[in-house]
């Protein structure tokens with residue numbers, strides 16, 4: 001009988017890039033929720049679109065020398081979500097994540113809006129967990145228009161779970177968020193700082209500040225990347241990071257402690273050229289390759 005934690009899991013026929021490798025340590029989980037998107041909704045379509053798009057990229061990672069085509073992915077399907085109940089959805093997400101984490105899998109969650117990351121983190125062992133988040137926004141608001149479970153508040157909620165947060169790509173903030181970041185000792189890097197310091201120095205600083213972490217989780221909000229490279233996002237913000245720098249940093253900071261990652265906030269209806277989903281597929285492939293290399297090679 002199916003584990004009760006998997007009650008809200010819908011096993012799709014369509015698999016990520018056609019992969020159906022149950023032996024892979026990497027599971028792909030689609031989380032098609034875009035209830036709280038304030039500007040350009042549509043991220044609920046990303047899991048389905050990215051599964052198709054990923055078929056047309058190469059799965060040999062030149063950056064790491066790892067052939068992800070051989071390691072493959074175990075695409076377990078999508079979370080069945082309520083059309084409006086965010087908090088109910090977060091508990092469905094956390095149950096499913098909890099099952100796979102307990103079975104030694106590395107979940108790769110495809111959003112959906114950024115709010116899903118709160119559900120993912122709740123399903124993991126949070127003691128000593130640190131989150132490295134690429135994002136234009138701090139997402140540290142106490143509430144957004146009276147609601148606490150919103151994409152603009154997700155890192156605040158995660159911070160309240162006792163998880164340490166480091167943000168990269170920050171360039172759209174409120175005064176309240178800056179005050180909270182200062183009070184909590186949350187460090188963040190603006191794209192200008194990343195440009196001046198370079199990927200190596202930024203990574204060195206991240207590695208230094210994650211010394212005490214028992215496990216690491218990476219969250220990639222696609223709006224952290226410049227809209228020139230990633231135009232199809234829910235909340236575009238100019239002056240962002242370039243994809244190579246993001247992948248350089250990921251490759252440098254990933255080590256044995258990484259327990260999962262996600263990619264969120266791509267909005268396919270606004271991705272008219274399809275390049276944002278191609279980049280999303282590439283980020284998944286390269287990040288998984290970096291994790292594989294750090295853990296098993």
Ligand SMILES: [Mn+2]
Nearest residue numbers: 114135139221
């Ligand atoms: Mn975000």
